[in-house]
Amino acid sequence: MKTEIKRLQERTEQLEKITKKKNLIVTGIKIENSDEKQLKGKMEKFLEEELKLKIKLRGAGKISDKVYVIETEDMTDKLNILKHKKDLRKLTDRIYINTDLTKREREIQKELQKLASEERRNGNTVKIGYKKLIINDEEWSWDEEGGKLQKPRTPKN
Structure with missing residues (x-):
């Protein structure tokens, strides 16, 4: 019974990992109330202005007040954002971009x-x-x- 539970937990972890594969978490940025489409556009504009990256996002969502999740079209875009996130250090606001991890x-x-x-x-x-x-x-x-x-x-x- 315990091995079955462990196997199911591992399977759940794998599925969660697959769904989060192309996601990034953006913290510290303040965006006024927006629906998903507007939020996606604002995040694309932020990436273009601050990281100088022209990236089309698949989606964007608000997790909490200053925490957002963005989904990239492919892994290349995600890796490109992660490679350039160090450019955020020059900003006065403390904005961070990290990979969306499982619990x-x-x-x-x-x-x-x-x-x-x-x-x-x-x-x-x-x-x-x-x-x-x-x-x-x-x-x-x-x-x-x-x-x-x-x-x-x-x-x-």
């Missing part, structure tokens, strides 16, 4: 953030990636089964 993925990334802070306090250089940390140029990946960071195995020749 489980958000929990893992939150745990990695905590571990990264701890490592930085210990004087280490840390970069955070998707389900991994790079600590002093050494990559550590997240072990799904054990729920902890692990050193990658060195391949046997």
